[in-house]
Amino acid sequence: MNLRANSNQQKRKPAILLEDVSLVHRGSPILKDITLKVDIPECVTIIGHNGAGKTTLLKLICGLIRPTRGKVQILGKSLEGKTTLLQRRLAFLPQDVNIDPRMPISVEEVVEIGRFGKAWFARKSPDDIRVIERAMEVTGIVDLRRKPFGLLSAGQKQRVALARALAQDASIMLLDEPLSNLDPQAQEDICKAIDRIYESQRVTILLVTHLIEKIPQSCSTMLRMEKGRIVGEIKPSSYTYRSPTESGATPEPDHLR
Amino acid sequence: MGPMFSYEFMQHALVAAILGGLGCGIIGVWVVMLRIPFIGVAMSHAAFAGAIVALLVGLNPLMLALAAAIVAAAVIGPLSDRVKLDVNLSMGMVFSMLVGVAFLGIGLMKGPKTEALNLLWGNILTLAPNDLLLLAIATGVVLIFTALFYRQLRAIIFNRIIARVSGIPDKVLFYSTLLIAGATITLNLKTIGGLLIFSLIINPPLAAYQLTYSLVRMLLLSALFGVTSCLVGLWLSYVFDLPTGAVIILTSGLILIVCNILSPKRRDMHQ
Ligand SMILES: Nc1ncnc2c1ncn2[C@@H]1O[C@H](COP(=O)(O)OP(=O)(O)OP(=O)(O)O)[C@@H](O)[C@H]1O
Ligand SMILES: [Mg+2]
Numbered sequence: 219m220n221l222r223a224n225s226n227q228q229k230r231k232p233a234i235l236l237e238d239v240s241l242v243h244r245g246s247p248i249l250k251d252i253t254l255k256v257d258i259p260e261c262v263t264i265i266g267h268n269g270a271g272k273t274t275l276l277k278l279i280c281g282l283i284r285p286t287r288g289k290v291q292i293l294g295k296s297l298e299g300k301t302t303l304l305q306r307r308l309a310f311l312p313q314d315v316n317i318d319p320r321m322p323i324s325v326e327e328v329v330e331i332g333r334f335g336k337a338w339f340a341r342k343s344p345d346d347i348r349v350i351e352r353a354m355e356v357t358g359i360v361d362l363r364r365k366p367f368g369l370l371s372a373g374q375k376q377r378v379a380l381a382r383a384l385a386q387d388a389s390i391m392l393l394d395e396p397l398s399n400l401d402p403q404a405q406e407d408i409c410k411a412i413d414r415i416y417e418s419q420r421v422t423i424l425l426v427t428h429l430i431e432k433i434p435q436s437c438s439t440m441l442r443m444e445k446g447r448i449v450g451e452i453k454p455s456s457y458t459y460r461s462p463t464e465s466g467a468t469p470e471p472d473h474l475r
Numbered sequence: 476m477g478p479m480f481s482y483e484f485m486q487h488a489l490v491a492a493i494l495g496g497l498g499c500g501i502i503g504v505w506v507v508m509l510r511i512p513f514i515g516v517a518m519s520h521a522a523f524a525g526a527i528v529a530l531l532v533g534l535n536p537l538m539l540a541l542a543a544a545i546v547a548a549a550v551i552g553p554l555s556d557r558v559k560l561d562v563n564l565s566m567g568m569v570f571s572m573l574v575g576v577a578f579l580g581i582g583l584m585k586g587p588k589t590e591a592l593n594l595l596w597g598n599i600l601t602l603a604p605n606d607l608l609l610l611a612i613a614t615g616v617v618l619i620f621t622a623l624f625y626r627q628l629r630a631i632i633f634n635r636i637i638a639r640v641s642g643i644p645d646k647v648l649f650y651s652t653l654l655i656a657g658a659t660i661t662l663n664l665k666t667i668g669g670l671l672i673f674s675l676i677i678n679p680p681l682a683a684y685q686l687t688y689s690l691v692r693m694l695l696l697s698a699l700f701g702v703t704s705c706l707v708g709l710w711l712s713y714v715f716d717l718p719t720g721a722v723i724i725l726t727s728g729l730i731l732i733v734c735n736i737l738s739p740k741r742r743d744m745h746q
Contacts (some may be wrong), residue, residue: 280640282640315636320740321633323690327629328633330626331629331637361650369690380513
């Protein structure tokens with residue numbers, strides 16, 4: 219993928235490396251021979267139909283599920299064993315989470331969750347407060363900060379969830395449909411926010427979306443998944459089809475939707 | 476309430492009521508919010524059955540009760556962790572087995588069964604200073620645990636997966652909560668009684684949950700309701716000569732009903 223010349227040895231380690239990763243669940247294959255390398259920094263988008271395996275791929279990368287076969291490395295280290303330590307360097311925005319609407323927690327407290335993995339009984343440092351404020355500003359939820367989370371609209375909840383992931387200030391961000399439930403203006407805002415974060419913090423972003431007309435500009439590569447495989451790699455700027463790695467399929471642009 | 480507390484056993488009972496209500500009220504918030512009340516049920520019945528068996532075979536009831544509660548948590552905790560656990564099924568199995576064992580044990584006992592019946596009904600009036608010390612330690616552990624890990628626990632009750640991907644060690648905290656809940660239940664067994672203790676873990680936090688969207692307030696209210704239940708129960712049982720544990724539980728149930736009726740959350744749109 220994006221091979222940037224870099225003299226720094228450390229930086230040449232890919233952020234995410236998957237080699238021949240397969241996942242079988244109760245006899246049915248969900249991911250098949252996935253090989254993927256994402257550099258530091260790089261922004262990669264994944265598209266594909268419902269059930270293609272996009273969410274499963276992200277969960278596998280952040281260590282929530284283990285592959286049946288193959289190798290997963292984050293920042294050059296295997297995910298086996300010290301998952302929590304690596305997880306702090308990964309910010310994962312899950313696609314959908316069910317939260318009890320009467321949960322006694324405010325918007326600001328949800329965003330703060332992103333900060334409390336770092337130290338066991340730490341109080342908020344000035345640094346924490348700065349990062350939390352920025353995450354809320356970027357996602358436009360400052361006015362909602364004292365509201366109970368359960369009483370928000372779906373789009374507002376989505377913004378808060380994104381702010382929680384941003385508050386982690388991680389070097390790798392896995393965003394599973396961050397634009398779902400958002401109005402068109404909010405979609406633009408969040409895309410710009412993702413671009414800003416990418417530019418200013420040089421983070422690695424893996425983004426799953428169904429909206430190919432709303433891809434952050436920083437995105438250099440678009441991967442298409444189909445039935446548990448990565449079947450194509452597309453340049454999002456032109457939407458022209460780059461040579462597929464192995465598959466003989468030649469999807470047309472409208473298949474991407 | 477003046478003359479009532481001139482007796483030493485009443486002073487002990489007062490201290491036990493405050494400590495028990497406080498400890499159960501606080502740990503109950505975590506048990507309820509982690510959605511594991513059935514583990515609480517299992518642990519309290521395991522503790523009860525363990526204590527009865529210990530009396531039968533002549534071991535230390537407290538030790539065996541604690542061991543049984545921990546074993547129950549160790550068995551059911553991982554099952555619930557895998558989400559697939561059918562709550563009704565496990566309740567049916569665990570509850571019937573444990574209560575069966577406990578009552579079988581009581582039935583097999585010879586002579587006066589005072590000690591066993593005390594564990595069943597609870598007897599707050601027969602506590603020794605030693606019991607109070609243990610109760611104080613248990614409640615202290617609950618308070619310290621809550622103060623230290625309040626934020627992490629809040630993240631876990633919000634959503635365990637989100638907490639985990641934020642780098643919070645959710646498993647360690649989950650099992651610590653179970654362990655502390657088991658200890659709290661065991662040490663309150665003598666005061667409240669094996670069949671009733673569970674309600675004191677569940678009712679105060681559920682009542683508090685109806686009233687607020689703030690977790691801090693929920694913890695404070697739950698502690699308040701727990702202590703109030705115990706004090707009112709103690710007082711009424713003294714005045715009217717009723718079994719204390721039963722009156723404590725009835726009071727906590729009454730508070731729950733009132734809070735449910737008054738709940739502002741009922742007016743929010745949740746459908
Ligand atoms: N917990 C699970 N147990 C069994 N199968 C699962 C589980 N989660 C997902 N699957 C299956 O794995 C496949 C991939 O699911 P996945 O959620 O990764 O799809 P997706 O690409 O994210 O789809 P969407 O666009 O709808 O979010 C689907 O066929 C789904 O049925
Ligand atoms: Mg998905």
